[in-house]
Amino acid sequence: MENQIQEVVKEDVFLTEYSGMTLIAKADEVIKINGNRVAILDKSSKSVKERHRIELAFLAFVFSLRGERISVGLRLNGELRLMYPNTDKIPLILSEIKKSFSSTFPPEPSFSYTCKNCPFHTDCINFAIKNGDITMINGIGEGRKRALKKAGFLKVDDVAKSDPRAISKYTGVDLKEAKRIVKQAESISTSKWFSINEFTLPTSEFEYFFDVEKGEDKIYLLGVLLKEKSDNQYRYFILDDYWENAWKGFIDFVNIHPKAPIYHYDVFDRDVIRKFGNLSKMNVKELSARLVDLYKLIVRSFILPVRFYSLKDVARTTGFNWRTGSFSGYEAMKALSMWRESKNPDILSKIVTYNEDDCRALMTVKTRLERAQMNF
Numbered sequence: 001m002e003n004q005i006q007e008v009v010k011e012d013v014f015l016t017e018y019s020g021m022t023l024i025a026k027a028d029e030v031i032k033i034n035g036n037r038v039a040i041l042d043k044s045s046k047s048v049k050e051r052h053r054i055e056l057a058f059l060a061f062v063f064s065l066r067g068e069r070i071s072v073g074l075r076l077n078g079e080l081r082l083m084y085p086n087t088d089k090i091p092l093i094l095s096e097i098k099k100s101f102s103s104t105f106p107p108e109p110s111f112s113y114t115c116k117n118c119p120f121h122t123d124c125i126n127f128a129i130k131n132g133d134i135t136m137i138n139g140i141g142e143g144r145k146r147a148l149k150k151a152g153f154l155k156v157d158d159v160a161k162s163d164p165r166a167i168s169k170y171t172g173v174d175l176k177e178a179k180r181i182v183k184q185a186e187s188i189s190t191s192k193w194f195s196i197n198e199f200t201l202p203t204s205e206f207e208y209f210f211d212v213e214k215g216e217d218k219i220y221l222l223g224v225l226l227k228e229k230s231d232n233q234y235r236y237f238i239l240d241d242y243w244e245n246a247w248k249g250f251i252d253f254v255n256i257h258p259k260a261p262i263y264h265y266d267v268f269d270r271d272v273i274r275k276f277g278n279l280s281k282m283n284v285k286e287l288s289a290r291l292v293d294l295y296k297l298i299v300r301s302f303i304l305p306v307r308f309y310s311l312k313d314v315a316r317t318t319g320f321n322w323r324t325g326s327f328s329g330y331e332a333m334k335a336l337s338m339w340r341e342s343k344n345p346d347i348l349s350k351i352v353t354y355n356e357d358d359c360r361a362l363m364t365v366k367t368r369l370e371r372a373q374m375n376f
């Protein structure tokens with residue numbers, strides 16, 4: 001028999017006491033399937049990862065302590081899967097967490113790409129900078145950190161002053177990668193940008209800066225800043241179930257100057273243009289040829305004083321700050337879906353301000369790259 005989803009409750013929080021701690025588990029959605037409640041975690045991932053299993057096991061553990069019969073499931077890129085996680089290791093994990101929280105020393109960060117959506121991101125980065133923690137060096141994860149610490153490289157400065165051959169020997173990376181790690185450490189130590197490869201930027205009287213926000217469901221906000229001689233104009237377009245007019249508005253806007261480059265950051269924005277090009281059966285070849293990916297250019301040509309080469313971190317090295325403070329891309333994604341439901345203008349205003357600043361951050365980074373180009 002086909003599964004029947006009968007009821008949906010958006011976001012739910014479950015609390016319980018355990019071993020002197022208050023456990024708080026959060027589900028993105030609680031639904032009813034054939035009369036049984038199922039707590040769902042939404043993840044934008046192609047496959048089930050270890051961290052998903054741990055989160056689900058924690059959720060299931062909290063339900064068992066509360067004596068509730070709720071199943072758990074994952075929604076991966078919109079596709080629902082019921083899961084049966086093993087909760088045996090959760091007491092051990094909780095006792096380690098308890099130890100960390102009761103220690104007078106905060107736990108050391110262990111950076112990975114998942115950090116960008118973590119609420120402690122800024123705290124962890126600040127902690128790592130203050131302590132010269134070697135995981136601040138892009139390319140140093142938990143394993144390499146352990147190996148380097150064992151060999152006496154305790155701080156970023158130790159790595160910055162080291163011989164790459166020693167880094168290669170202790171971490172097992174090849175010499176090329178070891179040289180990059182040492183240069184990366186030097187960049188963090190001195191807060192300097194280092195050019196490593198020549199590059200060229202297009203020259204044009206007019207320029208566009210483009211950034212997309214995506215909601216958890218199929219809603220997109222396409223933001224574009226047009227830089228003209230003495231003026232900048234920002235426009236945004238919301239592509240929802242009825243996306244045709246907004247898409248046309250976007251195309252018209254970026255074609256005011258049909259030869260002007262369109263700067264963006266990483267592959268996602270390009271994919272969105274391709275997606276709506278396909279949906280609208282519009283040929284976006286010429287438009288795509290105008291896209292200039294600043295992320296690709298930066299990682300090929302520079303070593304920067306950042307842990308992550310995200311637009312946020314890179315733009316902040318130029319002194320750029322977002323008016324929305326620590327509001328993140330992840331929060332913008334959640335907020336866009338919330339706005340879709342509520343149509344609350346305050347929520348939209350925050351997302352738009354955030355997106356406009358993303359576009360301005362791109363413009364600032366591009367200006368900084370121009371300066372570097374001149375000095376190369």
Ligand code: SF4
Pocket residue numbers: 109110111112114115118119120121122124
């Ligand atoms: S930001 Fe800090 S707390 Fe969050 S996942 Fe990364 S290292 Fe862990």
